[in-house]
Amino acid sequence: MSNIYIGYHFTIEPVELGSEILLAELGETAFESFVENENGLSAYVQKEFWNENILNDIYILKNEEFKISYTFEEIDQVNWNEEWEKNFEPIDVDGKCHVRAPFHEKTNAEFDIVIEPKMSFGTGHHETTHMMIQHLLETDVTNKKTLDMGCGTAILAILAEMKGAQPIDAIDIDNWCYLNSIENAERNNCKHITVYEGDATLLEGKKYDVIIANINRNILLNDMQQYVDCLNQGGILFLSGFYTEDISIINASCIEKGLNYVKKFERNNWVALKYVKQ
Numbered sequence: 001m002s003n004i005y006i007g008y009h010f011t012i013e014p015v016e017l018g019s020e021i022l023l024a025e026l027g028e029t030a031f032e033s034f035v036e037n038e039n040g041l042s043a044y045v046q047k048e049f050w051n052e053n054i055l056n057d058i059y060i061l062k063n064e065e066f067k068i069s070y071t072f073e074e075i076d077q078v079n080w081n082e083e084w085e086k087n088f089e090p091i092d093v094d095g096k097c098h099v100r101a102p103f104h105e106k107t108n109a110e111f112d113i114v115i116e117p118k119m120s121f122g123t124g125h126h127e128t129t130h131m132m133i134q135h136l137l138e139t140d141v142t143n144k145k146t147l148d149m150g151c152g153t154a155i156l157a158i159l160a161e162m163k164g165a166q167p168i169d170a171i172d173i174d175n176w177c178y179l180n181s182i183e184n185a186e187r188n189n190c191k192h193i194t195v196y197e198g199d200a201t202l203l204e205g206k207k208y209d210v211i212i213a214n215i216n217r218n219i220l221l222n223d224m225q226q227y228v229d230c231l232n233q234g235g236i237l238f239l240s241g242f243y244t245e246d247i248s249i250i251n252a253s254c255i256e257k258g259l260n261y262v263k264k265f266e267r268n269n270w271v272a273l274k275y276v277k278q
Contacts, residue, residue: 004047012040013067128240131265131272141165150215154181166192217242240272
């Protein structure tokens with residue numbers, strides 16, 4: 001394997017949504033590692049898989065709703081740990097839950113989650129992760145059958161197990177997230193998490209007491225009926241990955257399908273909602 005990489009450094013406006021879309025599009029190409037930062041993201045491809053047309057089919061670069069500029073450079077012997085240490089900050093939620101990388105010091109938090117931030121791991125959604133952790137911290141999930149939909153690095157599935165949930169399914173459509181979730185579940189000594197690669201079609205015939213879906217507005221709206229169908233009576237649905245202005249359309253979909261609104265957290269214009277099935 002070549003040790004020489006080409007690194008692209010993207011500056012993106014608006015940064016949150018733009019980074020999410022750009023990362024997803026780049027993930028379909030030969031780019032294999034990504035590091036998000038406050039201005040955008042960096043993406044890395046091995047030189048042997050690079051060509052000068054590698055960005056030709058990245059549609060967001062042609063979308064006038066986003067302002068994206070970039071530079072690129074040839075890098076020898078990328079020190080990934082150094083890159084992640086520069087860009088990955090630990091998450092501290094109300095002093096009760098700490099999400100950190102192996103290179104961060106352990107704290108006295110009640111729930112200490114260790115995540116290896118590799119490949120498609122991003123730091124762009126701390127707001128939504130933070131709020132979903134808040135929801136879980138104040139919910140009794142003991143022996144509840146739980147689904148972490150769009151699990152990413154499986155942070156929420158891991159916390160659910162630490163709080164007594166079982167069994168737990170974690171699903172993500174992204175292959176890196178799937179592999180990273182398996183690794184992180186093992187890293188945190190989880191025994192009740194099963195990770196699947198795929199989408200909401202995997203939910204057919206399944207039943208859950210708790211569903212956690214931290215994805216984005218359009219996917220949530222598209223898959224909402226499937227979530228409701230596999231939620232047990234009295235079951236809880238946590239939703240995040242969208243903005244304050246999206247609440248009305250999300251709420252309308254939930255109410256129409258028989259869910260009762262319970263609570264919301266709001267953070268930097270991101271929201272996380274809690275519903276219960278009637």
